[in-house]
Amino acid sequence: MKEDHNFEVLHRKVAIIGLGFVGLPLSMMFIRKGFHVVGIDYDSGKISAIQQGKSYIQDLSDTDLADAMQSGRWQVSADYAALAGADTVIICVPTPLSPDNSPNLSYLTDTCARLSPLLTPGQLVVVESSTYPGTTREVVLPLLEKSGLAIGQQLYIGYSPERIDPGNTSIAFTAIPKIISGITTACEQKLNELYSQVFEHVITVSSTETAETAKLLENSYRFVNISFINEFAQLCDRLNINVWEVIQASATKPYGYSAFYPGPGIGGHCIPVDPLYLQWKAAEAGTTSRFIELSQQVNDSMPNYLADRIEQELQGGKKLTAARILVYGVTYKPNIADVRESAALPLIHTLLQRGAIVDFHDPYVQQIKLDKDTILLGVELTDERLEQADCVLVCTNHDVMPIERLIKHSSFIFDTRNAVSPALANRAGTKLVILGDGKATS
Template sequence: MLDKAAKAEDNGPSGIGAIGVIGLGYVGLPFAMAFVRRGFSVIGIDVDTRKLEMLKSGKSYVRDVADAEIANALAAGKLAVSSRFSLLTEASSIVICVPTPLTAEQAPDLSFLTNACRQLEPHLQQGQLVIIESTTYPGTTREVVQPLLELGGLRAGESFYLAYSPERIDPGNTDTPVEDVPKVVSGLTALCLKRVVSLYSTVFSQVVPVSSTDTAEAAKLLENSFRLVNISFINEFAKLCDQLHLDIWEVIRAAGTKPYGFMSFHPGPGIGGHCIPVDPLYMQWKARGAGTESRFIELSRDMNESIPSYIVSRVEQLLLPERALAGSNILICGVTYKRDVADLRESSALLLMELLHLAGVAVAYYDPYIPTVRIGQASWNSIALTDAAIAAADCVLIHTDHAALPIGQIMEHAAAIYDTRNVTRGRSSRGKLARLGDGSQL
């Protein structure tokens, strides 16, 4: 429960009231703390008791949120965390930030969202504003969320307010605070839109209203489909450069000097994360339901999925003639989907490790953020990155360019390096070296 002192103040900075946040993960926790920073009281709800226990003891599991921030918010009575949805009766607005993954059949899995709505509905109060932040296909707020929240008789747009605002948080990005990222907002009705604009204007420096929840849902899918298509295209271009013995990194640097009409994307082992490989498939699923589809999304997904096996074939060539792939020792540096996050979801390292393992390679890995990786029956623990461990590998495969990765040490001791992130550029190495798309003749 919010303590008394907090309740006395929980009108927030503009008399708007306490904020409920359902789902305290990579999105929900930083989001909750952005409201706390603006002076709101926040009621955070999650079903994961392990996360709740950590938060209650003042510990953060999201790298972008400091322990002290949690501890101070709890001590000041500005943050309450619980699994009890009944606490949300005290909130004026409730933001839903639960996962929206894919099913085994690659279709949208809205079970977390529908469960959250079902759990919220019995506690929904007259006048409350509910905002969906989870990424989803156009139509979800109207077709899925609204009927669930209306089961008890309240009507969206009349007795409570319903809005959709796509989340654009960029985990690991410490340059842009969440408050400074423009926030696209939409409402089921004009009044719903007015409510969400009024609330978000108190926290975000720019609020961008659009005409419908479907438009806001589609805007997020366009952003992430755009990244999927462009990263997949640059990965294909990297393969072309390898064949033509051109260095893609230099090609991109040159093209990037054009002051208009060009945007640099960089090759890499995968696209990874909870969003970029997943969200475009939500659009594809919705499009198929309407009897059409995106060929770009399909092609990009195929290209993206082919990169780990391409990397394995390049590593195999790099090892020859001294060593065959089977029986070699390969040390993977960095396994998360991107630098400086502790998130392994959809990481291409998982497929890479599996492919190497199946090819008879003795795989080891180092990642300061991930102590253990399990794939099926196999499991690995992150090793200490000593000079001896680096030297013992037949090849060091740089998968994720964490800021803390000791590139100099790797260059000094590795017999061979395959660098998928271009972090070895301009450095000389003791052993063999190739970078993804650098055109090396292997």
């Protein structure tokens, strides 16, 4: 493994709890920087996959895992006892929503409850999971105080939001500025000591609440803007204006404008979830964010809007009830295998409920769960299936999407990502409708 440090490592042993999309790449980063890392995940399936050198994260290859193991500085376990002797414990467990859209902190509180009796003087505990302002102070701190250690003197606690962007290879993990905060000044200093060894830029903020809210602002900003551009795409459809050309033109402005692009909706573990954490906290304080509420409404309306548009465009006046739809791509963004909160799922669910026969193909996903009783298995992308489909619906434009094959063998493509070339489709005589292309007929 290529070592990437030329200093004596402080906080020599880092324990990382939760080895998912965040915790596993974070482990690799610390190992590369010369740290000893112990990874804890209560999912023993993940632990044995790592021990067998099998990566379950797209951004990491089996070779990355093998190299890390060969460094002799990586140990993984499902047993919290393995974190004995760690200078720092970083928590990267999920923070999803409960069925009523309120924060589900059970993974975090479970972690803290397991951790507390094992803590020893001098340790630093950092929460990196995304959460609402106040979590570190009001939820994590009381649980860790049960260790009996004095905060800021014997035990150091802080919050540092994780800003990783899975699938994005354009920026190195360590080049993403790292926001840090501590419960006390001494805690903050400990975080600074740790993270300034690995990140190029460390940004210290005055409280854990500020750091928690900074993450929620980033993701609420995306939530609101993506919903806005999806509504804008619907508007352009009705005005016979191509939204993609409009965005391209607006994006030439060198300041004051950031381009967002339409799509089937908002997906992923973070963007559709984090704003609702903020909304929950706002409600607790007797207020609300109307922008978040409205964005949620627009997002929720996308499956029916798209189902309507597809039905309008089906050839020969066919209805959805008689239509066979083949969906290409079900992950929430291209080139990853993550379907959590993916917009493709409610869209497929809606199409099925409206009577269509729906199959899906995704090179990274074998099956999807639409509700507690419905599991859909992926199909091979054969020429015959493309030919039989009344509509090939592009939900996720993976780089490996065989666009020319799709065009050659399909009679009608509905593209929610502006991935298919109108010129190519036109030349092949394939009907192509792109979300927001301004061609809605009613």
